[in-house]
Amino acid sequence: MEETLSLSLIHVNNSLVFTNRLHIILHFTALCFLVYYRLCFFFQNPQTRRGTTLFPWLLVFASEIILSFIWILGQGFRWHPISRTVFPERLPQDDKLPLIDVFICTADPTKEPTLDVMNTLLSAMALDYPPEKLHVYVSDDGGSSVTLSAMREAWKFAKWWIPFCMRYRIECRCPKAYFSASENGGGDSDGSIEFLADKKMIKEKYEAFKEDIERVKEDHSGDTTGIKGQNHPPIIEVIQENSSSEIEQVKLPFLVYVSREKKPSHPHHFKAGALNVLYRVSAVISNAPYILVLDCDMFCNAPASARQALCFHLDPKISLSLAFVQFPQKYHNISKNDIYDSQHRSAYKVLWQGMDGLRGPVLSGTGFYMKRESLYGNYKIKATDLELRQYVGTSNGFIKSLKQHCTPDSDTVGHTLPEEETLLLASCNYEIGTEWGKEVGFLYGTVCEDVHTGFTLNCNGWNSVLCDPPQPQFLGNGTTNLNDLLIQGTRWYCGLLDIGLSRFCPLICGPLRMSLLQSLCYAQLTYFPLYCLPLWCLAIVPQLCLVDGIPLYPKVSDPFFFIFLFIPLSALTKHLVEVLSTGGTIRKWIIEQRIWMISSITSHLYGCLDALLKKFGLKEASFLPTNKVEDDEQTRLYQMDKFDFRTSNMFLVPMVALLIINISCFIGGIYRVLSVGDWDKMFIQLLLPAYIIVVNSPIIEGLVIRKDVGRIYPSTALVVTSNILATIITSTIYSLLRKV
Numbered sequence: 256m257e258e259t260l261s262l263s264l265i266h267v268n269n270s271l272v273f274t275n276r277l278h279i280i281l282h283f284t285a286l287c288f289l290v291y292y293r294l295c296f297f298f299q300n301p302q303t304r305r306g307t308t309l310f311p312w313l314l315v316f317a318s319e320i321i322l323s324f325i326w327i328l329g330q331g332f333r334w335h336p337i338s339r340t341v342f343p344e345r346l347p348q349d350d351k352l353p354l355i356d357v358f359i360c361t362a363d364p365t366k367e368p369t370l371d372v373m374n375t376l377l378s379a380m381a382l383d384y385p386p387e388k389l390h391v392y393v394s395d396d397g398g399s400s401v402t403l404s405a406m407r408e409a410w411k412f413a414k415w416w417i418p419f420c421m422r423y424r425i426e427c428r429c430p431k432a433y434f435s436a437s438e439n440g441g442g443d444s445d446g447s448i449e450f451l452a453d454k455k456m457i458k459e460k461y462e463a464f465k466e467d468i469e470r471v472k473e474d475h476s477g478d479t480t481g482i483k484g485q486n487h488p489p490i491i492e493v494i495q496e497n498s499s500s501e502i503e504q505v506k507l508p509f510l511v512y513v514s515r516e517k518k519p520s521h522p523h524h525f526k527a528g529a530l531n532v533l534y535r536v537s538a539v540i541s542n543a544p545y546i547l548v549l550d551c552d553m554f555c556n557a558p559a560s561a562r563q564a565l566c567f568h569l570d571p572k573i574s575l576s577l578a579f580v581q582f583p584q585k586y587h588n589i590s591k592n593d594i595y596d597s598q599h600r601s602a603y604k605v606l607w608q609g610m611d612g613l614r615g616p617v618l619s620g621t622g623f624y625m626k627r628e629s630l631y632g633n634y635k636i637k638a639t640d641l642e643l644r645q646y647v648g649t650s651n652g653f654i655k656s657l658k659q660h661c662t663p664d665s666d667t668v669g670h671t672l673p674e675e676e677t678l679l680l681a682s683c684n685y686e687i688g689t690e691w692g693k694e695v696g697f698l699y700g701t702v703c704e705d706v707h708t709g710f711t712l713n714c715n716g717w718n719s720v721l722c723d724p725p726q727p728q729f730l731g732n733g734t735t736n737l738n739d740l741l742i743q744g745t746r747w748y749c750g751l752l753d754i755g756l757s758r759f760c761p762l763i764c765g766p767l768r769m770s771l772l773q774s775l776c777y778a779q780l781t782y783f784p785l786y787c788l789p790l791w792c793l794a795i796v797p798q799l800c801l802v803d804g805i806p807l808y809p810k811v812s813d814p815f816f817f818i819f820l821f822i823p824l825s826a827l828t829k830h831l832v833e834v835l836s837t838g839g840t841i842r843k844w845i846i847e848q849r850i851w852m853i854s855s856i857t858s859h860l861y862g863c864l865d866a867l868l869k870k871f872g873l874k875e876a877s878f879l880p881t882n883k884v885e886d887d888e889q890t891r892l893y894q895m896d897k898f899d900f901r902t903s904n905m906f907l908v909p910m911v912a913l914l915i916i917n918i919s920c921f922i923g924g925i926y927r928v929l930s931v932g933d934w935d936k937m938f939i940q941l942l943l944p945a946y947i948i949v950v951n952s953p954i955i956e957g958l959v960i961r962k963d964v965g966r967i968y969p970s971t972a973l974v975v976t977s978n979i980l981a982t983i984i985t986s987t988i989y990s991l992l993r994k995v
């Protein structure tokens with residue numbers, strides 16, 4: 256009886272599917288009318304066309320086409336959303352569970368505080384899984400002796416922490432999060448004297464551990480990691496028991512420190528390169544069939560994820576073609592209103608569910624359980640050993656691991672380090688001439704290695720699954736200031752467009768190898784940085800035409816007026832309904848609109864430019880890790896829902912310049928309309944700047960009203976450059992308006 260019980264269930268929300276599809280039909284019909292209206296204008300007799308307006312009409316029409324194109328791509332997500340429930344209690348006995356390797360990446364001890372990285376490490380070591388079946392590998396791209404020494408300290412603390420978690424079935428096994436929750440009165444259900452005494456003792460051990468980390472940092476304060484970090488031989492060390500056995504023998508997961516070789520002359524391919532080294536090194540040590548990948552700031556908030564993921568990986572109906580189980584990224588430091596939309600609500604609560612109903616969600620960098628075999632490409636068709644060596648490299652140990660993959664028998668795992676082999680596998684030269692990064696492992700060529708790799712897996716027939724249990728399993732560090740948000744966005748949008756412009760273009764590769772709907776989803780992800788084009792255009796052209804008295808939209812009495820009113824209203828309402836139905840508020844809806852506008856005109860634009868420069872070989876790829884150090888002042892502003900505008904002028908100038916244009920055109924436009932009296936022709940052109948100004952009011956507030964540190968400091972450079980930019984834009988468009 257037990258065996259027939261399913262490990263997971265799928266739920267389809269029929270009314271959601273129905274309303275989504277109805278909305279698609281209505282909105283699409285309206286878009287067709289819009290295109291018809293615009294085309295009629297262009298095919299009109301030039302004499303009947305109102306004089307000089309061809310150029311702005313073309314610009315606005317082009318923007319509408321791009322917006323409609325991205326909208327159509329986005330409907331793939333809305334077609335068949337599903338959700339899932341898992342039943343981990345139906346899994347086989349512990350002794351029948353497979354091995355799991357955990358990969359944790361860290362890159363920079365100054366931007367990624369060592370104590371936090373160690374907390375992530377401890378939370379992963381304490382997963383609810385047989386410890387002898389768990390192997391944790393830390394990749395340190397900083398090559399920092401601080402990280403290595405801190406891991407030795409973490410190992411010592413783990414000997415206290417893990418038994419404590421197991422004994423009292425602690426839910427949150429990240430010590431930092433656990434102690435801060437219990438300080439705030441949350442967390443424990445156990446009130447026994449024994450528990451409280453143990454907890455006090457563990458708390459003291461944790462404080463001592465924190466001091467040890469500080470001491471380690473001081474001891475190594477002379478290190479020039481920044482320089483050394485990019486030029487050093489591979490370092491691999493198993494973190495083990497040293498004989499001073501303070502407490503009785505506790506079983507801990509196997510822990511390995513890996514810092515791959517770095518040479519300035521060799522491209523290291525950022526995180527994808529780091530993960531591929533862990534893939535190989537772990538293959539000759541534990542070779543677990545499933546791998547959990549974590550960013551250094553994403554700790555396990557609950558210990559159940561491994562078993563939940565196995566509900567899919569061990570389900571005979573799903574497992575054969577299943578490449579990975581993705582958990583949504585959630586964050587521990589998000590304020591109630593989340594003014595920067597750092598939780599990416601739309602992605603993790605709407606889009607991924609939509610893809611889950613097709614071939615599966617996109618790989619999202621962290622918090623996923625990957626089947627090891629799925630990243631080995633077509634190694635099975637390599638008939639000879641020579642072919643295989645050209646494919647995956649020359650390590651005999653690694654080739655052997657391919658042949659004996661998926662052995663859940665933990666006894667075969669040698670807990671000694673095959674040193675020569677692992678050093679070879681972590682060296683710069685190992686990948687030269689092989690298919691690593693091209694067909695094997697995480698793929699190179701973009702800083703969004705996750706989307707690229709997930710897309711290629713889906714193309715090759717693999718599926719994925721979204722597992723979003725009510726209790727968040729992983730919590731990361733969300734960006735809580737504008738600067739980090741925009742820098743991270745620029746990197747992502749460059750990486751995404753890289754994929755869209757490469758030979759992996761989802762609109763070409765996708766439909767041949769997966770469903771059209773799934774390809775649309777990937778295309779939406781890779782092309783949405785193009786939002787910058789229509790948003791820039793619609794923030795300038797209709798406004799300038801308003802002042803000049805050039806109508807670009809049908810007048811109020813025209814039947815087509817309703818089409819032009821319906822389309823934005825339909826899009827805004829759909830967005831609002833999605834926000835409300837995923838637990839958001841009206842305020843959240845406005846915030847998301849604002850962040851969409853701000854990032855479209857800044858980071859989307861810079862991301863697109865970076866991608867183009869890279870395409871033409873004028874710029875090298877770079878990956879600036881997101882800052883994870885908390886700053887008190889910044890946190891205070893964030894908690895008060897106030898924007899922290901302390902970012903570079905590169906981001907501020909476009910925002911300020913476009914607002915100057917919108918405000919002055921709005922005032923000029925009102926004045927003109929009042930004196931001429933053609934408000935019915937200009938109605939939509941009046942609404943547009945008004946909407947932009949209202950949504951972006953925090954920028955105006957930051958510029959003129961606020962006096963705190965986070966305001967937009969009106970430096971001469973900012974004021975002059977914004978005004979120059981606004982003037983250049985205005986005069987260029989005006990001169991073209993008159994000519995074309």
Ligand SMILES: O=c1ccn([C@@H]2O[C@H](COP(=O)(O)OP(=O)(O)O[C@H]3O[C@H](CO)[C@@H](O)[C@H](O)[C@H]3O)[C@@H](O)[C@H]2O)c(=O)[nH]1
Nearest residue numbers: 360361362396525526529550551619620621702703880881
């Ligand atoms: O050369 C590098 C650069 C980064 N990392 C690690 O990669 C992870 C992600 O970097 P982070 O700076 O946190 O970037 P985010 O923008 O926050 O990360 C998101 O976007 C990345 C793709 O750009 C994905 O890889 C991540 O999983 C996803 O959370 C971190 O653990 C880093 O330590 C490396 O190991 N080596």
Ligand SMILES: [Mn+2]
Nearest residue numbers: 550552731881
């Ligand atoms: Mn991150």
